[in-house]
Amino acid sequence: MTAISLKNLDISYGHTQITHGVTLDIAAGASFALVGESGSGKSTVLKAIAGLAPQWKGDIAVNGKPRSHGIDRGFSKMCQMVFQDPYGSLHPRKTIDTTLSEPLDIHGIGNQGKRVEETMAAVGLDRRFRFRFPHQLSGGQRQRVAIARALMLEPRILLLDEPTSALDVSVQAEILNLLKRLRREQGLTYLMVTHNLPVVSFLCDRLAVMRGGRIVEVADVAQLKAGTLVDPYSRELLAANKGHALESA
Numbered sequence: 001m002t003a004i005s006l007k008n009l010d011i012s013y014g015h016t017q018i019t020h021g022v023t024l025d026i027a028a029g030a031s032f033a034l035v036g037e038s039g040s041g042k043s044t045v046l047k048a049i050a051g052l053a054p055q056w057k058g059d060i061a062v063n064g065k066p067r068s069h070g071i072d073r074g075f076s077k078m079c080q081m082v083f084q085d086p087y088g089s090l091h092p093r094k095t096i097d098t099t100l101s102e103p104l105d106i107h108g109i110g111n112q113g114k115r116v117e118e119t120m121a122a123v124g125l126d127r128r129f130r131f132r133f134p135h136q137l138s139g140g141q142r143q144r145v146a147i148a149r150a151l152m153l154e155p156r157i158l159l160l161d162e163p164t165s166a167l168d169v170s171v172q173a174e175i176l177n178l179l180k181r182l183r184r185e186q187g188l189t190y191l192m193v194t195h196n197l198p199v200v201s202f203l204c205d206r207l208a209v210m211r212g213g214r215i216v217e218v219a220d221v222a223q224l225k226a227g228t229l230v231d232p233y234s235r236e237l238l239a240a241n242k243g244h245a246l247e248s249a
């Protein structure tokens with residue numbers, strides 16, 4: 001089954017068109033990376049899928065269901081987004097418990113305390129953090145909270161916008177290992193934006209290279225590892241990333 005299907009997606013902010021005819025199919029259970037130059041529209045694609053960039057033309061379907069423009073509650077049960085900056089994405093005056101219970105409140109789901117504790121355990125957060133505030137946690141712990149919040153509604157798909165780039169290198173590896181384990185345990189589908197090709201090799205099985213709002217190449221990660229990407233810009237990106245290995249993952 002196809003988890004995410006994008007057809008001829010043109011996304012705009014005001015009068016500026018950011019993406020041009022983005023077409024992609026991501027299989028259920030896959031881990032798919034969007035890479036490419038800064039400003040090429042990678043995050044914008046995730047935002048359009050999540051309903052945060054509502055000005056688009058073309059087709060977006062998630063688990064076979066066409067996405068409408070704007071907020072869609074049924075949709076947020078299937079698909080959730082994790083942002084780059086775990087500090088900015090968590091409300092500073094809400095405890096971890098409140099942050100994690102909120103999606104359950106909105107969707108009228110009970111048994112909240114048990115679900116909060118179970119999800120905290122799943123992301124490797126000790127229960128003593130439950131009633132703390134974000135500023136009382138480390139960057140890695142905050143990103144674990146952000147991932148836990150995304151998992152509260154038990155979605156099948158996570159949209160990951162550079163989920164480790166704001167973290168120290170040693171913490172990056174911990175979060176990448178966590179994401180790998182969660183995908184295996186919960187059969188999740190990932191669509192991830194990253195600048196880091198070693199992260200793609202570690203966590204993903206396919207990738208699309210974007211430039212200037214367009215997809216220039218879709219490839220298997222095996223091609224990335226073998227250095228056999230075809231498009232000239234993809235090859236430039238490969239050359240620029242040479243020698244930047246993930247320290248431990």
Ligand SMILES: Nc1ncnc2c1ncn2[C@@H]1O[C@H](COP(=O)(O)OP(=O)(O)OP(=O)(O)O)[C@@H](O)[C@H]1O
Nearest residue numbers: 013018036037038039040041042043044045193195
């Ligand atoms: N809310 C917004 N309003 C107007 N323009 C925006 C908005 N968000 C992003 N843009 C513009 O859209 C273009 C694509 O941005 P986007 O964040 O999708 O790129 P990206 O490929 O993810 O870049 P990076 O790798 O640097 O994060 C950029 O030119 C950016 O300035």
